[in-house]
Amino acid sequence: VLEGLDAFPINRRNEPIIAIGGGVVTDLVGFVASSWRRGVPHINVPTTLMGYVDAAIGVKTGINFQQHKNRLGSFSPPERVLLDHTFFQTLPHRHLLNGVGEILKLAIVKEPELFATLELYGSDCINAQFQDKTSWEILSTAVESMLAELVPNLFETELARVVDFGHTFSTALEMQDKLDLLHGEAVVIDMLLSSIIAWQRSLLSRNDLERIFSLVLTLRLPLSSEGLAPDLLMRSLMERQHHRNGVQRVPLPMGIGSYCFVANIGLEDVTQAVIFFKEWLQDNYYGNEIQNPTRIFQYRP
Ligand SMILES: NC(=O)c1ccc[n+]([C@@H]2O[C@H](COP(=O)([O-])OP(=O)(O)OC[C@H]3O[C@@H](n4cnc5c(N)ncnc54)[C@H](O)[C@@H]3O)[C@@H](O)[C@H]2O)c1
Ligand SMILES: [Zn+2]
Known part of the structure; x- marks a missing residue:
């Protein structure tokens, strides 16, 4: 992804990277976005249920390292998150x-x-x-419930x-x-x-x-x-x-x-x-x- 960014440069402020995919993609892109040129904006479009209710709507990114879960990562708030549950139609x-x-x-x-x-x-x-x-009601409740926990404690001071x-x-x-x-x-x-x-x-x-x-x-x-x-x-x-x-x-x-x-x-x-x-x-x-x-x-x- 970093090589791709170098080969296809983006403006630093007004050309956010758009991550469309599951939690692996939004974690990876969020992490790259937080470190490329010391941080450029990104937008998450989760296509899995895991991403929709969790991975893509928080501000954390995680990359496994040395057999440890999420040992690398950053707090990298997405500029927007676009939620579309019709992606789940094709989800295994x-x-x-x-x-x-x-x-x-x-x-x-x-x-x-x-x-x-x-x-x-x-x-x-x-x-x-x-x-x-x-399902729509369940999804809305889950997202709101998750955000209610995350928003007051975005950077995990608590x-x-x-x-x-x-x-x-x-x-x-x-x-x-x-x-x-x-x-x-x-x-x-x-x-x-x-x-x-x-x-x-x-x-x-x-x-x-x-x-x-x-x-x-x-x-x-x-x-x-x-x-x-x-x-x-x-x-x-x-x-x-x-x-x-x-x-x-x-x-x-x-x-x-x-x-x-x-x-x-x-x-x-x-x-x-x-x-x-x-x-x-x-x-x-x-x-x-x-x-x-x-x-x-x-x-x-
Ligand atoms: N950052 C966070 O706060 C946070 C929270 C929860 C999970 N995570 C991380 O997210 C990762 C798991 O994410 P995941 O469960 O989305 O898995 P994933 O990203 O691996 O996606 C699952 C599979 O579904 C495929 N896929 C994605 N969307 C599809 C669609 N609409 N139709 C058909 N196939 C589709 C993907 O290609 C992949 O093979 C883990 O690494 C986990 O640690 C991060
Ligand atoms: Zn989890």
Whole structure:
């Protein structure tokens, strides 16, 4: 991209680079734009659900380096973000579900009505490639909810961020090539582990834990227990602790729509959560052939 820019020079102020693509493209272009000639404007046009509700609407860019997630990057506010959900018509199913993971994140810790909407209509919206009216409402709520968190804390002066829910253990999982997990897939697994820890600490009721697990099944989000080694997850937690300036600041759900931050998760919490998760998977999860998604965890309104 840098060579392209050199070969095709742009005016520094009034010819923004336009990034059209998924999170990889908007992250890469945003990073390049923030460093080329010490910073030129750029515009994001996300074409994936992940980009639409998350990657393209924030101001952060991230590039993996030395097997570390987002070790390079910049705060690089796009001049504009153009949102067009019709791009999702051609998005492969796996990438659609990948973005649903980030919507579910906001629903669990911040948006109880969005959570209820996903319980009722989430599967239909996925089947409709997020093109129908309910999907539009879900997308709008998700984007507004995300922006409400990002805008007052654009440059992360506050390091305790609820949008980091699901982004503690996922970092290491996502970087394991052999697991082949997309960002949103790793986030979903992290959210379930975090929810178990919250339940183990009596922060989350059994009923709310069941609603979360049940919704993941209803939406048929891909799950796997492969590679869930407690020591790997602890290393991910430690790395996040450095990122959050020496304090864990892990967001945990305290019910659907509320959260708290904890700073004392240890190996025992993680080990127990992994055991619970693996047992639950064995009992409830049928991979691509889920027979009765709510067999055990029936949602009781
Ligand atoms: N900067 C941030 O705040 C932030 C937030 C979340 C995720 N991310 C990053 O975003 C990346 C993931 O982004 P992603 O999930 O969009 O993946 P991606 O950019 O890899 O896109 C997924 C795939 O879909 C294809 N594609 C894109 N739009 C399409 C369309 N409309 N129809 C058909 N195919 C299409 C792409 O070519 C690619 O193969 C990760 O690297 C993650 O770390 C960044
Ligand atoms: Zn994310």
